[in-house]
Amino acid sequence: xxxxxxxxxxxxxxxxxxxxxxxxxxxxxxxxxxxxxxxxxxxxxxxxxxxxxxxxxxxxxxxxxxxxxxxxxxxxxxxxxxxxxxxxxxxxxxxxxxxxxxxxxxxxxxxxxxxxxxxxxxxxxxxxxxxxxxxxxxxxxxxxxxxxxxxxxxxxxxxxxxxxxxxxxxxxxxxxxxxxxxxxxxxxxxxxxxxxxxxxxxxxxxxxxxxxxxxxxxxxx
Numbered sequence: 001x002x003x004x005x006x007x008x009x010x011x012x013x014x015x016x017x018x019x020x021x022x023x024x025x026x027x028x029x030x031x032x033x034x035x036x037x038x039x040x041x042x043x044x045x046x047x048x049x050x051x052x053x054x055x056x057x058x059x060x061x062x063x064x065x066x067x068x069x070x071x072x073x074x075x076x077x078x079x080x081x082x083x084x085x086x087x088x089x090x091x092x093x094x095x096x097x098x099x100x101x102x103x104x105x106x107x108x109x110x111x112x113x114x115x116x117x118x119x120x121x122x123x124x125x126x127x128x129x130x131x132x133x134x135x136x137x138x139x140x141x142x143x144x145x146x147x148x149x150x151x152x153x154x155x156x157x158x159x160x161x162x163x164x165x166x167x168x169x170x171x172x173x174x175x176x177x178x179x180x181x182x183x184x185x186x187x188x189x190x191x192x193x194x195x196x197x198x199x200x201x202x203x204x205x206x207x208x209x210x211x212x213x214x215x216x217x218x219x220x221x
Contacts, residue, residue: 004169006177006206012036015161016088024122028157030092031119031150033085035171038078038192041154043069044168045127045147049102050114052080052089057110059086076194092119099124121149176204 007015012032019029034044046069054060060080067075080086093110097103101124102116117126129145151168158166172193179189190201 004167005165006173018161026092026095029088033088041168047118049112055108
């Protein structure tokens with residue numbers, strides 16, 4: 001599993017603010033917001049407009065991810081109820097309309113083509129995937145598809161924010177850690193992340209020494 005750091009709410013806010021100073025800021029902020037809604041980087045890259053928007057243009061609160069874009073072909077649901085995330089997603093939709101990326105000219109889906117990829121690169125093209133080998137515990141090597149370009153872009157975002165150990169996987173780890181710290185049952189978090197067992201979810205909880213200090217009020221010096 002990735003050794004990516006989990007971010008505190010303050011760090012997530014700082015990352016989103018810093019993105020506003022970067023090129024293609026709307027797309028980068030949207031990618032970060034979606035990753036912190038528990039989407040894996042390849043799911044973000046393959047997400048379609050119709051997965052995010054209703055035909056009437058409203059942003060969905062429950063996103064049903066089809067098996068075709070999910071790890072191990074297991075469909076699942078993620079939730080987009082965070083107000084900041086929803087505002088960032090709308091900013092990205094507005095940006096696509098201005099750039100005329102995947103537009104239909106019709107009123108449905110806010111004027112976007114429903115089958116179009118939701119996220120685009122700075123050049124106005126969907127992110128591409130590359131085949132990669134994965135060695136299973138059994139020793140069998142299987143091929144899977146990954147979006148290295150979006151993964152690298154997100155690593156660069158975090159690096160510029162002074163978070164060199166963060167990656168696209170930090171979104172899922174941050175959601176898990178912050179939820180558990182705030183008392184959400186681990187079984188609920190497992191369902192959000194799409195884990196078959198809460199034991200897998202426990203490995204996603206990353207409690208940094210500074211956070212322990214804040215929680216316990218311990219003076220380490």
